Amino acid sequence: MSPRRSAADTxxxxxRILGHSLAIASQEGLEGLTIGRLATELGMSKAGLLGHFGTKETLQLAVVDAAAEVFLREVPRRVKQLPSGLRRLKDVCEAWVSYLERNVLPGGCxxxxxxAEFDGRSGPVRDALAGMNALWRRDLRIHIRRAVSDGDLPPDTDVEQxxxxxxxxxxxxxxxxxLEKDAAAPARARRALERLFRR
Structure with missing residues (x-):
């Protein structure tokens, strides 16, 4: 086998490991990822699986990155052609609702x-999750502030609120x-967003 083919196979x-791990983690949490389970379900040896990630924590961090990539593809990148401001904020929120409505990951967001699994803990996984959330809030903050400066939102808009x-x-x-399997939830979310932007 050529080095190029070997690298492509790797x-x-x-x-394949990350995709399966992300599907499990979205339903059962990151603690649901065990090397033994993944090896069995993917038809691999534990040593072979560990060769790709080394430790369970390294795998969990890679899954966080993979989840972020899915979210970026499904939400902000869908409207990246629009300038920052209220229009883009509204379209980002619509893409966000659609992402959850379409059940892109089997366990939802x-x-x-x-x-919820890691918020009371400490360590690299908790820090990675907090960092991703902080980056997303920063993006929302940019759009809201631009909407205020454009006059599309009132000057006294409480951005953090x-x-x-x-x-x-x-x-x-x-x-x-x-949890509720409520098919009306996306419509309720859209109405709540409309009221928030109108206010």
Missing amino acids: RETRQ FFTAAT MIYELLGIMLALNHFLQ
Whole structure:
């Protein structure tokens, strides 16, 4: 086997492990990832699987990165052609609702589940999750502030309060979709967003 084919096989195997791990973690949490389980379900040896990641924590961190890539693809990158401001903020929020509504990951929002799992802990995984959340809040803050400067939102808009309410709507949406299996939840989320932007 050529070195190029070997490297391609290695990347393919790593992506297969990450894809399966992300599906499990979105439903059962990051602690649901065990080397033994993954090796069995993927038809690999434990040593072969460990060769790609080394430790369970390294695998968990790679899954956080993979989840972030899925979110970026499904939400902000869908509207990246628009300039920052209220229009882009609204379209980002619509993409966010659609992402949850379409059940892109089998367990709903990975970050909602993983944050609840790790928010009271310390360590690299908790820090990675907190960092991803901070980056997303920063992006929302940029759009809201631009909307204020453009005159599309009132000058006295409380930016941090709006971010809080946006996140609250999405957390509620994920809850009602995943726990309650409420098909009306996306429509409720869209109405809540309309009221928030209108206010």
